[in-house]
Amino acid sequence: MNLRLHIWRQTGPSDHGMLRAYNVNNVSEHMSFLEMLDVLNEELIEKGEEPVAFDHDCREGICGTCGMVINGRPHGPLSRTTACQLHMRSFKDGDEIYIEPWRATAFPIVRDLVVDRSAFDRVIQRGGFVSVNTGNAQDGNAIPISKIDADVSMDAAACIGCGACVAACPNSSASLFVAAKIGHLVALPQGKAEAATRAMSMVLSMDAEGFGSCTNHYECEAACPKGISADFIAQMNREFMKSVF
Amino acid sequence: MSFESYIPSGPIEQKWDNYKAEQKLVNPANKRKYKVIVVGTGLAGSAAAASLAELGYNVSAFTYHDSPRRAHSIAAQGGINAAKNYQNDGDSVWRLFYDTVKGGDFRAREANVYRLAQVSESIIDQCVAQGVPFAREYGGYLSNRSFGGAQVSRTFYARGQTGQQLLIGAYQALSRQIGLGKVTMHNKNEMMDLIVVNGKARGIVTRDLVTGKIESHIADAVLLCTGGYGNVFYLSTNAMNCNVTAAYRAYKKGAFFGNPCYTQIHPTCIPVSGDYQSKLTLMSESLRNDGRIWVPKTQGEARGAAEIPETERDYYLERKYPSFGNLSPRDIASRAAKEACDDGRGVGPGGKGVYLDFADAINRLGQSTIEERYGNLFEMYERITGENPYKVPMRIYPAVHYTMGGLWVDYELMSTIPGLFVLGEANFSDHGANRLGASALMQGLADGYFVIPYTLANYFAKGGIEKIDTSIKEVRDAQQQSTEKIQSLLSINGKRTPTSFHRELGKIMWDKCGMARNEKGLSEALIEIPALREEFWQNLTVPGSGEQLNQSLEVANRVADFLEFSELMVRDAVERRESAGGHFREEYQTPDGEAKRNDEEFSYVAAWEYKGEGSKPELHKEQLEFENVKLATRSYK
Incomplete structure (x- = not known):
């Protein structure tokens, strides 16, 4: 053709x-x-x-x-x-x-179709992890995790950090990306200890990086190549509210 | 230059414990005084950078990606091995060790492999603690699957995205340290050269891919975690940017290169569809748990798969290797596919393919179970080929996937240059002549989380690392040479694109140093490669400048090294006059076409030393001692 x-x-x-x-x-x-x-x-x-x-x-x-x-x-x-x-x-x-290229204030264009997505990394650095040093771990089977929880966690963890959600959103919000990380970790017992600080600090960092707010367009979910559900955004909001009160 | 493996004394079960008991340590308050450079942020690099920063070292990490989350470890699909024996099916550290040594066709160093099997259990624990969402059974316990070359189920997995989840786990650990200010992260920076001062690795020269700025970074030790060189074949399952540059430039600075001819051809990849093809896509080995591989019994079969009756199909792996069947190791399964296609019984365009058929499994287990196990892989196959594998069998063909060879390292993962450590696929260490499935993730994380934190301390504690700064001659020279290299690539002003040279090199390598090799083809390659290299330096064109993002320049810089490195690979393949694992020399095979090793003469690691431009590299041999495993002909029958 x-x-x-x-x-x-x-x-x-x-x-x-x-x-x-x-x-x-x-x-x-x-x-x-x-x-x-x-x-x-x-x-x-x-x-x-x-x-x-x-x-x-x-x-x-x-x-x-x-x-x-x-x-x-x-x-x-x-x-x-x-x-x-x-x-x-x-x-x-x-x-x-x-x-x-992706068009968003938080993703400046480097050249042609290449954009700078380092804002995503900085948001993860503000809490998108479990604080466990190498060598701390107990046996992998010590805490049973229901298959349902593990599956939900995996659904969120499938995020590839490409930024399509931001590009699709009329507000250039990174809510789906951030919610996917919060959803991945909070579904597991290992991630629960830091749930409140994580939600608070990642959400604030997302705002500080210049991403817009979520106004429920669901364009992110439609654009996500991994099919991550916008339900995780509702969960993120809940986790954020819990961290405030 | 030290060329000694430093394997600790004692019985194999106690070597690692003995090492740790006797090693020197660095006081917690002193750790921050040591600066460590980590190049590459895949599984090995991220794990090492995070773990060393947690210990208190001052770490700088470098990647050519825009984020440390992108390294090609992420594409590993099937899983990670560990000797947990959660399945109660007879697994143990010993068995994982034995399977790995045997799978590697008895060309790996026993002590390293045993340590790998020992720490494998801690890796799973660590990853679970980080929040890696491994597959679980309904009772909440970790699930396992089987993989090639083993008769136990010891592979842990996260759907078909295990590499992704493990890398994200390591990336998150690294991100935490970046956020805490313990790791300085340099994205979009490619290593151009290694800085060696008074015989020790003391830093690297980098090029910022966005600004073109060439800089020097000084440290007390350098860790190369830069992956494999499968892209020397142009078409491989590696990501487009994977390259040999960091390892090769370290080799030119004095690090020996181990077993460069050992490359793994993975049996289950989507076949090539045209000349424009830029890379090949792997279909996870885990598919062979339920898929059956076959070709028609008759040559030049014109009917579609569905029209060929059961009696006219040849399930050749099940026929030739009844005890392992479709789960035979990769080298064996790949050669069997080539044999069937060379015999004129291949399927699909050009006859370069075999069927991987799920019809029986779907009948037995139902489509929903198959979907649950492999759904994302089936989707990916359909996206690429336009065919629905629930309805018609997949077509697959072998493709370059992994390189067992790499920079030579001792038991401490240190190269022949003191202070230069090499981790993960970039070293030659654990897989011998063939790697078993689900072992690359295990090795990368073992090296990064559980080996280097110990061995690096031992190196630092020995002392003798003097203070230097970037103004000394060795640093200025290395930086100057890198600057000149970039300028020379930009100033040829010829007619051919960097990719066109890469593609041509790949064809030479695949035809003459690929799945099957012989003296004649290899000798031809030794003439063709230098000729192509000469043309490259006379007829290359790279548009644009070196002061901004210039992706053609990046490719040219890497292809220049592939054009030199390929010759070393071929030389190694010539010298190894035996067949072992992924290295199949047609002259050395059994009457029924299996690889024929020659333990008398070739039970060694080939470690090549660079001797300057235009001179032949020198071959050093590390004799492999098998004190625990009895050398035997590898049989999967």
Whole structure:
């Protein structure tokens, strides 16, 4: 198939940036979306032009490195699918495709489609862990954990930290990301001891990083490649309230 | 340059205890005076950085990723082994040790493997305490599954995302230390060189990938936790950014490289679909618990899987290896797949595939059970291929997955350069010539959480680390060389892209130093690789500058090292005139096509020393002593 791409080009954080159009021809339906961009980039380099910068690494949908808004949707048209796992069979000959970076104040653009998501790391550093030093642990089976609790915890822990939730939210809220971490840890007995301080400090840190507030649009849940439920946001709010009173 | 394994005395069960009893320690108040650099933040790196910071050391960690949560450890699907024997099925530290030595085709160092098996239990405990949501049974206790090369169920897992959950656990421990100010984290920084002063590793040169700034960092010890070099084949299951640069540049500074030819080809990957292919995707080995592997009995079979009756199918693993069947170790399962395809019985486009069929399991257990066990893997398969594996069998083919070789280390995980420690996949240490499934996560975390905190103290306590600063000549020289290297890559102004060279190198390596190797092919590779390298330095093009984010430059810098390192790999493969584990030399096989070791002559670790540009590297041999395990022909029949 032949495609016309409109890609956001921006040389650095202070540049204004703009959409530029490119043609890519003879695209196979078996290519991944990123492989299609690889083909474009190889052509650009051969012409002496600078290739489109985009973040990617595992190309298996698990590392959370890749992320771009494709035709208005973070990670593109397939639900529960990262951009690297999106394949060109989701498109057809003659399609025009708009490709843009995540847009959020807390995620400044580094170059083209690459954004700086270090705000996520800083939020985790404020409490997204269990305070246990190496060597402290008792036997792994010492505390039985019901399968239901373990499963709920895993549902939340599946977050890959890609930032699609922020990109999808009209308020650029990081609530789903933060709630997933709180939900992962509070479901387990190991995470309960610090539940109050964790909720308080992560929520405050999220606000301080410049993420917006949640006003229940549920766009995050729809965009999340791991299908993390917005129910965790309700739980986060509950944990936060509990930490206040 | 020391080349001594320093295996502690005593019976194997007591070696690690003896080491700990006799080692030197660093007083808690003195720990903060030592600075440690950790390069790489996968399982080994994050675990080490967090644990050392908890102890009070002054740690700086570096990753080329935008966050320490992204390393490729995250992609491990199936699980992590530990000798807990929760299943009451006959497991023990001894059995995990024995399985690992045997699985490695008797080419690993006994003492290291035994220690790995010993600390495996603590890893599970530690991860549970961190909040890793391992799979549980209804009674609330930890669940296990089986994996290749073992007859017990000792693999702990978190759905099909075990690596992710373990890495997130280590990342959270590391994040806590960053938040406490005990670890200084440098994201988007790639190691360019190792700084060696008076024979000791004293720091690294880095390049900031966003600003292009090249800087030197000084420390009292350097830990390389930089993963494997599978991407030398271009197509592999490794992440796109995995590379050999840190390890290779340490090698050029004097660290010996151990067993570079030992690479693991994983039997269950999604087959290549076209020339544009950028990487290969693994389908977890755990699928072989319930999936049955087969090809048609007749060559050039044109019918679809469903039309081929049971009697015309060859379940070749079950036929050839009845006691392990579909759970035969990776090297054996991969070669058997290649054999079937070379015989003209492969399936799918180009005949490069075999079926992994779940029909029997779905009939026996119901679709919901299969969904529960492998749902995310089935989804991933469908996304990539457009085929529904609940309805038609998966098609799989072997692909490069892991490298058992790596920088040579002694029992303390120290390389031949004092002060340079190497952890995880980056070292050669525990898996011999073939790694068993669910053992990479175990090794990375063992090294990071439970080995380096002890052995590093022993190194520091011996003293002799002088005070230096970044103004000395060794530091300035290393930084200058790195700057020149970047400039030279940018100034060739040729016609070919970095990736085109990488792809061509990968093809040479896969064809001539891949699943099966022979003297003729390897000799050809030794001519083709230098020729390609020469063209690289004359005809490369890298657009843009070195002062901003330039991903083509990153690739070029890594491919330049692959183009040198590949030659070392091939040389090692030439010298090892036997077949062992993942290294299959066609000249050395049994009449029925199994790998034929030569223990008389090759029961050693090949440790290569760099001898300067244009000179042949020198081969040193660490003789392997098997005092506890009897050398035997590995049989899974």
